Amino acid sequence: MRKAIIAGNWKMNNTASQGVALVNAIAPLVTDANCDVVVCVPAINIPAISEAIKGTNIKLGAENVHFAEKGAYTGEISAAMLLEYGVEYVIIGHSERRQYFGETDETVNKRTLTALANGITPIGCIGESLEERETGKTEDVLATQIHEGLKGIEDITKIVIAYEPVWAIGTGKTATAEQANETIAFIRTTVGEMFCPKCAAQLRIQYGGSMNAGNCKELMAMEEIDGGLIGGASLKAPDFAAIVNFDK
Numbered sequence: 745m746r747k748a749i750i751a752g753n754w755k756m757n758n759t760a761s762q763g764v765a766l767v768n769a770i771a772p773l774v775t776d777a778n779c780d781v782v783v784c785v786p787a788i789n790i791p792a793i794s795e796a797i798k799g800t801n802i803k804l805g806a807e808n809v810h811f812a813e814k815g816a817y818t819g820e821i822s823a824a825m826l827l828e829y830g831v832e833y834v835i836i837g838h839s840e841r842r843q844y845f846g847e848t849d850e851t852v853n854k855r856t857l858t859a860l861a862n863g864i865t866p867i868g869c870i871g872e873s874l875e876e877r878e879t880g881k882t883e884d885v886l887a888t889q890i891h892e893g894l895k896g897i898e899d900i901t902k903i904v905i906a907y908e909p910v911w912a913i914g915t916g917k918t919a920t921a922e923q924a925n926e927t928i929a930f931i932r933t934t935v936g937e938m939f940c941p942k943c944a945a946q947l948r949i950q951y952g953g954s955m956n957a958g959n960c961k962e963l964m965a966m967e968e969i970d971g972g973l974i975g976g977a978s979l980k981a982p983d984f985a986a987i988v989n990f991d992k
């Protein structure tokens with residue numbers, strides 16, 4: 745049995761004080777969660793959120809990590825910096841990073857290996873664009889992202905994958921539950937072939953892209969979907985809590 749994981753991706757939203765108010769509002773609504781509850785927050789908010797979630801069942805995530813341990817990488821954040829504040833998860837290779845900040849499968853791979861080496865769970869994002877889906881390239885694109893992004897990983901069960909069709913992110917357009925389930929099954933099979941089928945069966949794969957309080961039950965009911973990476977709906981406490989409590 746794979747434990748579900750619902751993670752908020754705040755992106756570039758919320759100042760530290762707004763973020764603290766948000767987690768303070770979320771915390772009492774998710775105390776009975778059966779899943780792992782994570783908020784991935786802007787780096788500068790990490791110290792404040794780390795304090796605010798003490799004594800709650802909310803875990804802390806970052807939105808990126810650099811692959812070097814330290815050094816001349818102006819503007820980047822290292823794993824050690826995250827660890828000092830109890831960060832347990834880190835989003836890697838989000839489509840916005842790939843699209844706007846030149847992230848490639850190679851940098852995704854390096855960041856993923858660094859996170860793992862430091863005991864931080866990577867939430868590795870993969871997904872196809874609308875054009876790629878419409879021209880029948882979805883499986884090829886995902887297979888490349890998997891083969892290149894995940895190479896060299898020793899224990900694949902230590903990561904989380906987020907399948908996020910780019911056309912569904914922030915658009916209000918969700919993949920149908922069947923589409924998401926089918927694609928995630930393909931991802932699991934591909935990971936199984938690359939590593940081992942038994943490990944792939946234990947790997948947690950989230951769906952992301954306009955998941956909200958209204959559609960989360962249907963998505964989470966699908967056999968292959970083990971959680972959600974939630975953007976817009978993670979910015980409102982009742983909405984995020986409703987997703988976390990999808991099974992109630």
Ligand code: PGA
Nearest residue numbers: 913914953954974975976
């Ligand atoms: P969305 O974002 O829920 O706003 O579509 C998801 C994501 O980008 O992780």
